[in-house]
Amino acid sequence: MKLNAPHHVAIICSDYPVSKRFYTEILGLEIIAETFRAERQSYKLDLKVGDHFQIELFSFPNPPARVSGPEACGLRHLAFHVDNLESVISRLSGYGVATEPIRIDEVTGKRFTFFADPDQLPLELYER
Template sequence: MLLAVHHIAVICSDYERSKRFYTEILGLSILRETYRQERQSYKLDLALGNHYIIELFSFPQPPQRPSGPEACGLRHLAFAVDDLQDTITHLQGKGVQVEPVRIDEYTGKRFTFFRDPDGLPLELYDASINS
């Protein structure tokens, strides 16, 4: 039986740039950082609050993945936030471009998208009661 999502694995093209983005800009905390010599690869285990959430990998010359909003495969990774505008302001202050806010036609909740350093689409979803 499935219990929960354990983690999400992300392969990046520039390890230090992505490490900085996920830790310094998004505020995820580092649980463990491992260099795997045989693979010439870093594995960075990241948490959000007390929850293990992302494995960030580096590999030498990873192939590009065709990506677009409607490409087959993982569409995006969404983060729940309690104050959408404050989070947008924080990201923009760090130089991150954020799309205009949209309204979910089914829930009435506000959301927006931005991208990680490799173009992976990330969503901010307003989880506040009053949105």
């Protein structure tokens, strides 16, 4: 068996218009497709991340809250490569999105920081 690169990550949001704006306008992700699934009262928004990856943003009526802290088992966070950490932090700050102080990865020596989406999903910026 051979696994290739990851294809997508699925994210369920609590407020679709707020999360759609966050991921498209603030993070600048391109919309591939947007589908309303009437039988589920749910939107599915496919977003392009780089050349080979996607985020599937779902809305469902009354989803349970995500456990973020203390850290729980399962997917911990989603990380994005960026070319210039300060420029992305500045853009986020302009939209009122707070980031943690920049840290250094003790293994790679690379700089990174964390911030959160509207549902407090931890997101990481990792400088190339």
